[in-house]
Amino acid sequence: xxxxxxxxxxxxxxxxxxxxxxxxxxxxxxxxxxxxxxxxxxxxxxxxxxxxxxxxxxxxxxxxxxxxxxxxxxxxxxxxxxxxxxxxxxxxxxxxxxxxxxxxxxxxxxxxxxxxxxxxxxxxxxxxxxxxxxxxxxxxxxxxxxxxxxxxxxxxxxxxxxxxxxxxxxxxxxxxxxxxxxxxxxxxxxxxxxxxxxxxxxxxxxxxxxxxxxxxxxxxxxxxxxxxxxxxxxxxxxxxxxxxxxxxx
Amino acid sequence: xxxxxxxxxxxxxxxxxxxxxxxxxxxxxxxxxxxxxxxxxxxxxxxxxxxxxxxxxxxxxxxxxxxxxxxxxxxxxxxxxxxxxxxxxxxxxxxxxxxxxxxxxxxxxxxxxxxxxxxxxxxxxxxxxxxxxxxxxxxxxxxxxxxxxxxxxxxxxxxxxxxxxxxxxxxxxxxxxxxxxxxxxxxxxxxxxxxxxxxxxxxxxxxxxxxxxxxxxxxxxxxxxxxxxxxxxxxxxxxxxxxxxxxxxxxxxxxxxxxxxxxxxxxxxxxxxxxxxxxxxxxxxxxxxxxxxxxxxxxxxxxxxxxx
Ligand SMILES: Cc1cc2nc3c(=O)[nH]c(=O)nc-3n(C[C@H](O)[C@H](O)[C@H](O)COP(=O)(O)OP(=O)(O)OC[C@H]3O[C@@H](n4cnc5c(N)ncnc54)[C@H](O)[C@@H]3O)c2cc1C
Ligand SMILES: Nc1ncnc2c1ncn2[C@@H]1O[C@H](COP(=O)(O)O)[C@@H](O)[C@H]1O
Numbered sequence: 001x002x003x004x005x006x007x008x009x010x011x012x013x014x015x016x017x018x019x020x021x022x023x024x025x026x027x028x029x030x031x032x033x034x035x036x037x038x039x040x041x042x043x044x045x046x047x048x049x050x051x052x053x054x055x056x057x058x059x060x061x062x063x064x065x066x067x068x069x070x071x072x073x074x075x076x077x078x079x080x081x082x083x084x085x086x087x088x089x090x091x092x093x094x095x096x097x098x099x100x101x102x103x104x105x106x107x108x109x110x111x112x113x114x115x116x117x118x119x120x121x122x123x124x125x126x127x128x129x130x131x132x133x134x135x136x137x138x139x140x141x142x143x144x145x146x147x148x149x150x151x152x153x154x155x156x157x158x159x160x161x162x163x164x165x166x167x168x169x170x171x172x173x174x175x176x177x178x179x180x181x182x183x184x185x186x187x188x189x190x191x192x193x194x195x196x197x198x199x200x201x202x203x204x205x206x207x208x209x210x211x212x213x214x215x216x217x218x219x220x221x222x223x224x225x226x227x228x229x230x231x232x233x234x235x236x237x238x239x240x241x242x243x244x245x246x247x248x249x
Numbered sequence: 250x251x252x253x254x255x256x257x258x259x260x261x262x263x264x265x266x267x268x269x270x271x272x273x274x275x276x277x278x279x280x281x282x283x284x285x286x287x288x289x290x291x292x293x294x295x296x297x298x299x300x301x302x303x304x305x306x307x308x309x310x311x312x313x314x315x316x317x318x319x320x321x322x323x324x325x326x327x328x329x330x331x332x333x334x335x336x337x338x339x340x341x342x343x344x345x346x347x348x349x350x351x352x353x354x355x356x357x358x359x360x361x362x363x364x365x366x367x368x369x370x371x372x373x374x375x376x377x378x379x380x381x382x383x384x385x386x387x388x389x390x391x392x393x394x395x396x397x398x399x400x401x402x403x404x405x406x407x408x409x410x411x412x413x414x415x416x417x418x419x420x421x422x423x424x425x426x427x428x429x430x431x432x433x434x435x436x437x438x439x440x441x442x443x444x445x446x447x448x449x450x451x452x453x454x455x456x457x458x459x460x461x462x463x464x465x466x467x468x469x470x471x472x473x474x475x476x477x478x479x480x481x482x483x484x485x486x487x488x489x490x491x492x493x494x495x496x497x498x499x500x501x502x503x504x505x506x507x508x509x510x511x512x513x514x515x516x517x518x519x520x521x522x523x524x525x526x527x528x529x530x531x532x533x534x535x536x537x538x539x540x541x542x543x544x545x546x547x548x549x550x551x552x553x554x555x556x557x
Contacts, residue, residue, distance in 0.1 A: 016511055017377045026381050094349070095358050118493060123376055124361050129319065129349035138320055138424035141346050144486065154427065158486045159342040160440075160495070161259075165427040166318070172423075178493060179480060214388040215358045218371065221382045226518055229539035231530075235552040238524065238542050246522045246539065248444070248501040249468060249557070 001111035001170075002057045003046040006101055007039035007075050009068040010121045023219040026121075035071045038116025040078075041176040044183040045146060046114055047079035054148050055112075057081050061104055063097055065089050069199065076194035077186035083197065088204035093213035094122070098130035103207045105135050110171065112153065117142050117175040128175035138168040142177040250334035251280035251304075255326060255348075256297050257339050260287045260315065263296040265441035266339040268403035273396045275302045275404070276366035277335050282307060283410070286325055288315035299406040309415045316426035317343050323350030324419035330355060330391060334369070340395040340496075341440075348395050357389035364400035378492040378515035399440060399498035399519065432485050439488070442471035444501045445520070447490055448483070449475035449513075451506020451527065451546055455483040460550040461505065467557040473497065473517075475507045491516035506546050509534025526550075 011017060012032040020027050035043070049055040060075040061084040062068040072083035086100055105113060115128040132139035140146070140155025144163070147154045148170075157164045158177045186194070204211060232238045242249045254274050257264040267283075274281050281302055285294045286309040294308040307329070313321045330336045330351060338344035340362045352359035364382075365373035371386045372394065439445060446461050446468070458472065465472050473490040474483065490497055492515035502520035507513060509525070509532055517523070518537055525538035528545050535541040542549060 011377070013512070017380050019381050026377060093358055095353060095356075098353060120492070121377055123378065123492070124359075125345050126349035126352070126359050126361060129346065130353035130359075132319075133323060133350035133353040138421070139346075139350075140424075141319070142342060157342075159429075160487060162429065162431040162485060162487050164316070164429045167425045167427050169423045177486075178476065179486065213358055215360065216386045216388070218384040218386055220376070221384075223375070223379055223382050226523075226537040228536045229523075229541065231535070231541045231543060235542070235549060235556055238540055239553070239556050241540055242501070242522070242524070246501070248522050 001055055002059065002108065003049060003055045004105065004108055004110035004113045005039070005042050005046050005058060005060045005075065005080065006113070006115050006127070007043065007060050007062050007071055008036040008116070008119050009033055009062060009064055009071045010036040010119055013037055013120055019220055019222045023221060025217070025220050033067070035074055036116050036119050038118055038176050040183045041178070041180050042114040042116055043075045043078050043080060044181045045176060048181065049148065050079070059084060059108060059110070061086065061101065063088065063092065063100055063204065072199055073194050074186065076197045077191045078184065081197065083199035085199060085201045086204050086207070087201055088211065090211055092211060093215060094124045094126035095130055096209065096211050096213060098127050098134055099209045100204060100207055101127070101131050102134040103209065105131070112170065113173045115173070115175050117177055128173050132173035137171055137173050139173045140166055140168055141175040143174050144177050144179045146174055146180065250332070251282050252278045252335040252337065253330055253333040254281055254283050255336070255338035255344065256283050256285045256293065257341055257343055258285065258287060258290060258293040260290045261292055263293050265403070265438065266341065266398040267297065268300065268406070269398035269401040270337060270339050270396050271300050271302060271404045272401040273363070273366060274335070274337050277369045280304055284309065284326065284329065286314040286322055288312050294412050298410040298412050299408055300410070301405040301408045303408055303410040306410050306412045307415050308412060309417055311418045313418050313420045317347070318421070318424055318426060319347040319350055320421040320424050321419045322347040323354065325417055326351045327354040328417060333391060335392045335394060337394050337396055339398050344395045348393060352393040355391055355393065357391050357393055358387065359393045359395065360385060360387060361395050362397045363394055364397050378511050379518065380511065397496055399496050432487050436465060437469065437471045439471045439473055439490070439495050439497055442499055444468045444470035445473050445497050445499045446470045446503040446505065447473035447475065447507060448478055448505050449507030450477035450481065452478060452483060458484055463554040464550065464557065467554065475513050504534050504538070505550065507534055508532050509537065
């Protein structure tokens with residue numbers, strides 16, 4: 001079966017962002033970029049399913065400017081077979097991304113779409129669910145385990161109270177949580193091989209999707225900075241401060 | 250037009266989040282309707298009717314809604330939601346699961362995880378793990394919003410709304426509930442507790458979390474964890490605090506053997522008072538802690554328990 005994995009180019013998770021002084025957004029010039037960590041987990045899961053003989057082809061798709069071809073190449077080096085870059089200079093919202101992905105799903109007809117549960121930049125946590133709804137597909141979000149048998153996929157989900165398991169009829173949409181797997185590192189030979197794997201480029205404007213969101217970003221500010229407090233010498237001083245100064249115990 | 254608020258519950262009890270969710274709703278408009286969708290959930294509807302500011306509670310009591318499957322709930326809320334100006338749910342794993350489906354089916358954006366309401370169409374939300382705060386304005390006809398309830402205050406339970414049954418069954422044949430493994434605990438819920446004490450990789454193993462339990466018992470605290478502690482299998486996933494776990498803002502947060510990675514801070518830095526216990530005096534957690542105690546947690550925790 002074919003698996004489609006949408007991957008997003010995002011800021012590296014170790015980098016602490018700076019807000020621009022004109023409040024128009026976050027300063028990304030010269031910052032280290034990477035595959036969104038949850039998408040990396042999605043790629044890894046797809047590759048494992050192919051290694052188990054369950055998947056036969058893995059297609060990765062990324063939507064964004066030219067630079068996101070880097071992340072597609074990374075996914076190809078991790079084991080995906082083929083890439084699709086949907087090019088746009090506009091920064092799109094989840095609904096627009098989901099509509100573009102819907103077109104890709106219609107064209108590619110994958111049995112499984114694996115997305116990250118959340119982008120670590122927008123922190124939206126929407127695209128997979130929106131895609132599932134637009135395609136009329138069932139969803140297994142925040143997955144920590146994915147088991148395929150026949151035309152069903154059983155997904156163990158990380159929920160607030162613990163774990164929940166659902167069974168979905170394929171085709172289906174799955175979004176990854178952190179504990180689904182631990183992604184491998186791409187080896188040098190695989191990085192070289194990835195350069196020769198096919199990567200199609202299409203313009204987002206050609207998909208017949210309205211790309212403008214009705215949500216406007218008015219401003220982006222730095223959060224209120226927390227003042228570091230004091231170091232206490234011992235437990236007795238800590239307890240005294242909590243009782244008398246903070247009055248929280 | 251009225252505002253539709255999706256109630257979070259387990260078919261028997263109203264979750265504490267709802268009181269804060271309603272507070273967020275009251276800042277967007279004055280006519281509030283709650284939706285209780287579940288199975289044999291009449292008690293929840295009665296409890297929901299007491300929330301101040303609510304005029305009507307709609308109850309969809311049907312086996313199709315027992316496990317809050319996103320496909321079923323999504324269809325239900327989409328159909329009911331067409332007549333409202335705003336649809337709100339808490340940014341819990343339930344709300345995050347079905348609300349984007351509602352937004353997509355209504356062909357509108359979703360605004361995730363808001364922490365402040367500027368006006369009926371303008372909202373504030375953290376991005377980049379809380380390292381930037383965005384203000385956004387929506388021109389969509391229906392605003393689909395999830396709320397970070399820790400950022401709002403609980404409303405009183407002094408109201409008496411009308412309760413109205415709805416018979417709309419939205420079954421689907423593509424997804425089915427198989428089972429759940431829910432963590433049982435006598436302690437307060439992480440997101441509702443007044444005090445939270447969390448352990449990190451420094452705890453070394455799951456057994457050592459007992460050292461936190463004694464303190465939690467004395468303080469009436471919930472116990473949380475860093476991702477490293479969860480990944481290492483010390484404790485279950487539902488204890489994770491952070492960007493991708495639970496967001497908490499208790500009066501007192503005690504971080505034990507946690508270094509203070511930005512993803513962890515994203516989940517607790519709005520706590521009123523923060524205590525850090527760590528043997529590394531350079532640990533980043535100390536930069537945001539009100540009270541830092543440098544030392545070995547295995548020595549400090551028993552002492553702390555004894556002195557409470
Ligand atoms: C996409 C993504 C999402 C993430 N989401 C989250 C999230 O939601 N929540 C989260 O917590 N993390 C999250 N992380 C992980 C995060 O980056 C850190 O790896 C993690 O928070 C580290 O956990 P820790 O502080 O327990 O471990 P460490 O960083 O290893 O720190 C352990 C600390 O314990 C101290 N220590 C050790 N022994 C003792 C002792 N005997 N006495 C006192 N102190 C001691 C050490 O000095 C050290 O500071 C995420 C990461 C990614 C990539
Ligand atoms: N620009 C994009 N290109 C490809 N996939 C994306 C893009 N944006 C989001 N996604 C996918 O949707 C997931 C969730 O993103 P979000 O809803 O933005 O939090 C990501 O982990 C990706 O799998």
